[in-house]
Amino acid sequence: MKLATWNVNSLKVRLPHLLDWLAAEAPDVVCLQETKTTDDVFPVEALAAAGYRAVFSGQKTYNGVAILSRADAVDVVAGIPGFPDEQKRVLAATVAGARIICLYIPNGQSVDSDKYQYKLAWLSALQGWLKAELAAHPRLAVLGDFNIAPEDRDVHDPAAWAGQVLCSEPERQHFRDLIGQGLTDAFRLFEQADKSFSWWDYRQGGFRRNLGLRIDHILLSGGLAGACTACRIDKTPRTWERPSDHAPVVAEIAAPG
């Protein structure tokens, strides 16, 4: 089973890239973030023609998440239960016996902003919910744009980013707390090139100069981590014309039994 996550930065603009990438990679499950599209105009038909079902939770202009899958998606939940939020950032579904949780964690803007406080409150709510989800689903994967670079090696210039949003200690502690709940960072299960990133600023030739951050992640429960055979960041779509600023992250899980 091939799982993927990709912040597409507007599904409308990126649909051609998404379709090309699905054809090339043939993932079984894809979590999308920043679809920036309302549910009434979600491109259901184009994705169905490509062989994918879709569940989605979107809004106008901002945010928006979706789960694409070859197999049926059931037990769909939008949002963090008990945490009212106008912003469409969470979608969960069960696909082929695996619980899939798609996240678009708030950016936070800057550590002295109200948006940062919202991010921390959001992360606290996430911790409580995931604890229950992990207890209920031994085979669980959390995929998405976490907007957290977990360690200095996930940052092109750790000194410049020290203490800044995406790298601050409270955010990194939340990431470690997710690991402490029994989740594994699939990317770090394997040998990886130095300076591996999943996002690069559009400005200043960020991608060409590899001035990036690793903020898109796939976390696996014990039941899936033990069967994970590969995890990589696919930089290919970032080289295409008019790309998303994020690259997809892909994990391969061996079939159970």
Next chain:
DNA sequence: ATGGCCTGCAACGCAGGA
């Protein structure tokens, strides 16, 4: 030099992203 770029919405600039 605290902006550079991209998207959506709407309107000819703004918010938001990271």
